[in-house]
Amino acid sequence: MTTPSRDTLETFENPYPDRNYLIDTVCPEFTSLCPKTGHPDFGTLTISYVADQVCYELKSLKLYLQEFRNYGAFYERVTNTILDDLVAVTSPRWMKIEASFTPRGGIKTVVTVEHGTRPV
Amino acid sequence: MTTPSRDTLETFENPYPDRNYLIDTVCPEFTSLCPKTGHPDFGTLTISYVADQVCYELKSLKLYLQEFRNYGAFYERVTNTILDDLVAVTSPRWMKIEASFTPRGGIKTVVTVEHGTRPV
Amino acid sequence: MTTPSRDTLETFENPYPDRNYLIDTVCPEFTSLCPKTGHPDFGTLTISYVADQVCYELKSLKLYLQEFRNYGAFYERVTNTILDDLVAVTSPRWMKIEASFTPRGGIKTVVTVEHGTRPV
Amino acid sequence: MTTPSRDTLETFENPYPDRNYLIDTVCPEFTSLCPKTGHPDFGTLTISYVADQVCYELKSLKLYLQEFRNYGAFYERVTNTILDDLVAVTSPRWMKIEASFTPRGGIKTVVTVEHGTRPV
Amino acid sequence: MTTPSRDTLETFENPYPDRNYLIDTVCPEFTSLCPKTGHPDFGTLTISYVADQVCYELKSLKLYLQEFRNYGAFYERVTNTILDDLVAVTSPRWMKIEASFTPRGGIKTVVTVEHGTRPV
Amino acid sequence: MTTPSRDTLETFENPYPDRNYLIDTVCPEFTSLCPKTGHPDFGTLTISYVADQVCYELKSLKLYLQEFRNYGAFYERVTNTILDDLVAVTSPRWMKIEASFTPRGGIKTVVTVEHGTRPV
Amino acid sequence: MTTPSRDTLETFENPYPDRNYLIDTVCPEFTSLCPKTGHPDFGTLTISYVADQVCYELKSLKLYLQEFRNYGAFYERVTNTILDDLVAVTSPRWMKIEASFTPRGGIKTVVTVEHGTRPV
Amino acid sequence: MTTPSRDTLETFENPYPDRNYLIDTVCPEFTSLCPKTGHPDFGTLTISYVADQVCYELKSLKLYLQEFRNYGAFYERVTNTILDDLVAVTSPRWMKIEASFTPRGGIKTVVTVEHGTRPV
Amino acid sequence: MTTPSRDTLETFENPYPDRNYLIDTVCPEFTSLCPKTGHPDFGTLTISYVADQVCYELKSLKLYLQEFRNYGAFYERVTNTILDDLVAVTSPRWMKIEASFTPRGGIKTVVTVEHGTRPV
Amino acid sequence: MTTPSRDTLETFENPYPDRNYLIDTVCPEFTSLCPKTGHPDFGTLTISYVADQVCYELKSLKLYLQEFRNYGAFYERVTNTILDDLVAVTSPRWMKIEASFTPRGGIKTVVTVEHGTRPV
DSSP, X not given: OOOOOGGGXXXXXXXXXXXXXXXXXXXXXXXXXXXXXXXXXXXXXXXEEEOSSEEEOHHHHHHHHHXXXXXXXXXXXXXXXXXXXXXXXXXOSEEEEEEEEEEETXXXXXXXXXXXXXXX | OOOOOGGGOOEEEOSXXXXXXXXXXXXXXXXXXXXXXXXXXXXXXXXXXXXXXEEEOHHHHHHHHHTTTTOBOOHHHHHHHHHHHHHHHHOXXXXXXXXXXXXXXXXXXXXXXXXXXXXX | OOOOOGGGOOEEEOSOTTSOXXXXXXXXXXXXXXXXXXXXXXXXXXXXXXXSSEEEOHHHHHHHHHTTTTOBOOHHHHHHHHHHHHHHXXXXXXXXXXXEEEEETTEEXXXXXXXXXXXX | OOOOOGGGOOEEEOSOTTSOOEEXXXXXXXXXXXXXXXXXXEEEEEEEEEOSSEEEOHHHHHHHHHTTTTOBOOHHHHHHHHHHHHXXXXXXXXXXXXXEEEEETTEEEEEEEEESOOOO | OOOOOGGGOOEEEOSOTTSXXXXXXXXXXXXXXXXXXXXXXEEEEEEEEEOSSEEEOHHHHHHHHHXXXXXXXXXXXXXXXXXXXXXXHHOOSEEEEEXXXXXXXXXXXXXEEEESOOOO | OOOOOGXXXXXXXXXOTTSOOEEEXXXXXXXXXXXXXXXXXXXXXXXXXXXXXXXXXXXHHXXXXXXXXXXXXXXXXXXXXHHXXXXXXXXXXXXXXXXXXXXXXXEEEEEEEEESOOOO | OOOOOGGGOOEEEOSOTTSOOEEEXXXXXXXXXXXXXXXXXXXXXXXXXXXXXXXXXXXXXXXXXXXXXXXXXXXXXXXXXXXHHHHHHHOOSEEEEEEEEEEETTEEEEXXXXXXXXXX | OOOOOXXXXXXXXXXXXXXXXXXXXXXXXXXXXXXXXXXXXXXXEEEEEEOXXXXXXXXXXXXXXXXXXXXXXXXXXXXXXXXXXXXXXXXXXXXXXXEEEEEETTEEEEEEEEESOOOO | OXXXXXXXOXXXXXXXXXXXXXXXXXXXEEEEEOTTTOOEEEEEEEEEEEOSSEEEOHHXXXXXXXXXXXXXXXXXXXXXXXXXXXXXXXXXXXXXXXXXXXXXXXXXXXXXXXXXXXXX | OOOOOGGGOOEEEOSOTTSOOEEEEEEEEEEEEOTTTOOXXXXXEEEEEEOSSEEEOHHHHHHHHHXXXXXXXXXXXXXXXXXXXXXXXXXXXXXXXXXXXXEETTEEEEEEEEESOOOO
């Protein structure tokens, strides 16, 4: 079982660092494993951020998220972990992740985590 | 006729207590009985909260909500009761429940209750 | 031609008067008559309120709204009248009614009236 | 309480009697009374037909349907009656009525009646 | 635990037995228990039929379906049983039931059963 | 008041006359006048055809349909007239027009006319 | 070519001048001409206002908007003109018009104009 | 890398073998690997069948489909393989699988395979 | 200006030639140039086919369709050309292409072409 | 390969410079090339602004955006560049561009950039 690593994430220079602008990235193909049952979980991650000096590169984001495919993690932990990793690698001015998981036992869960305050 | 009890609810330690983050839980399979007619009511509960030291465990939430299956309660009371029970068990920083019931007599009802102030 | 009367409305004691909570009631089967043409009008009323000491009882609300079935009233007047009646009977902390009528002559009208200020 | 009468229906000469063509008329503002409870029922009528020598006039159809506003009739009977009346007045080559009523007691009903065989 | 009984179903005389017409009844509030886990199942039943001499009465249908609330039955069996009961009580010219259940384990099931051949 | 004329319609040679293929043209911006009230009517025309030797040119179709802007015509007549004009100019193997008009007096009308039999 | 005139607009006395309430009027059948090409434009006007002493009468609004049918005007000008006319005739406490036009050259335009500040 | 095996599939006795009835199973959480790139594919499988003597058990179906999680297979092959396996294990009177995959390179693919002829 | 060539298309061996199964490919990112105005056209191609000995490879299909990006072609011709090319390269048992183009001058066009008869 | 130039953009005098009003322009047919792979990207631009002395002319906007058709640019850069060009040419009181691109590798991106502060 691989462990997701923030080292997979690559960045490129923010082409417009003088302007506070918003980047939304929607990833509807996220899947990980339930650590209790071993069954797969599925969800959609929506990552929003205002970059500072660097942006994350999309291909590397995709590979990083694929590392959760056979990794066991609860909803709350996995969402916070991804925020921590993306913040560590890109040091954004602001970042928010909304993770919406498909229903289990008839109950659907959405976890929303945020780093910093969105610049006006 | 069983009586729903908050003792059914279990919790686990909040994995990120230092961060104010949002958890939304959508339960579209809620059903109770109308205390006046004995006929079943159906609704969708959306529970949103910012956990403090503990989160509620989803399987136990499901079992707790199932205890209302043969229990008679008016819309306003049942929604407030569930809020009181979840607050008593998890002591959240903030919690809101929106309960949307299917139409009766051509009239649909939504009850929204809140505990505390949502942290910025 | 009957005249709608607020005497039809019944109330029950607010089970949680210490908490400011929201009740939304959606009534998609409202119909009255156009006072000019005599033709029926159709609309959806959405009543939202924060109760104080009493809530309106839903069956009596349905009967009260049915009294408009053969009553002639313009959109603006009928919406304000219903607000006045519900406020008189329930003395809510806050109440809002949005009345959305089906198109006439290709034009659709929505009237929104409010009583008091919604408690935070 | 008025009784709906087919005498209200007016017709005009079919402008293209040599061609079998389809006319669909959708009436989402139908309302009658439940003969058991006296409470109003609401529904959408979709009338489809291939005219022979005459078409029904829309304004008169609207007035005819309004005559059901204070008339008590079960779903099955009201739909068959309207078909009988429209067939009597227009003698169409083919006619179908689909009447879709809003839910009562959580149960929705659609009644579909047909006269003749639709010409190819 | 009650056992659903076809004796609960009542009928009324078909007001138009000379015409083959279609009645669709949509019941989105069906719930029963999973015989394996004891957990509730939820589904929407769509019953379509061409009546012969009698129609089922809607209030009694609602009561009959409510008898499944605390009854354990697999999807395939419950749908076939309801068809058998409705056919036994109404002897329709044709009847079809489509039962669409909410997802369990991420998998949604629809069972469709039919009695007789639909008259043209 | 101009009168629509089929002379406005232009054609071009069917580039694949050996193949029976379908062309659908959707025109949601059709408007004419009601001959009784003088008020404008609005509708969406969907023209489907299998061309023989020529296709209609889209710009000329648009100009032709604009000629109805200040022209008075009932729904049934206008739809049949447009079919006649398009058939006269393009001699198609098959053509169908579905004209869906916006509601008047709460009643919506769709007229569907057809020329010939669609080739398999 | 007629020129739209605010003289067409009629008003009636605001039945509840002591209450600040909102009236929304949606007109999906607006059409004018492009002054450059002469081709028709189509759009939906949504007029929202808080009346002071008078409300506009809906039939006269419909006739006023119909006067644009053969009138040439750019999107920005036509929207501002209608606001000016309605403000001149009704002196509202606040008014906003959102005019959403259908795409031309693959590009869709929405113009939103406002008069005064919406009363709380 | 595990290889999916039909041995995982379990069956139970068809409770109504004398009736030809339809079972639809919708599995929106299917995922496998692209054999060329190693990247994950995602899709929704809709399995429809008329059982003969046995039905497949849903929990075992879920486990069987999970065995494709780390298995490399092209769209066409994987869909045909699943049909072959389900047919081998259940010997149905008729079966159809529609597999709808999420877009790759802006192109979405749906593969539909069928076994036998659906009984009337 | 490049000319699209069927030589770009590659195939792979049909893995299940003994079974008639359906492959649908949806390409919402098709764009070409209008030969009259030089302006770009946009559309969605839905290609459906029953393969014989070979299937088209998706990456090569994407490259082939990209060759239309700077190529001028009318709707009817471009759709027939793509069908001819795909048929020439894959010799399918049956193929159909539905090309749905975005509106021009307020008019939307869909062209549907077919090769052979779909095997039952 | 052409380079997009702001010289293509034309303006016209703001007809109502004394009023702060909003113009939204939605362009769903934007396409450029990925500078890394050379493959086309597709997106929808929504431009919102409050004009000062001039508005951009829509035909010239369309031609300007078409210049990106064969131009290679990353999402973040292309959105900021278009904002810079439109601001340089129109000197608006406020402008915002939301660029929503179709998914690549299963990931969808939206870039939102803003110039100035929207006047109240």
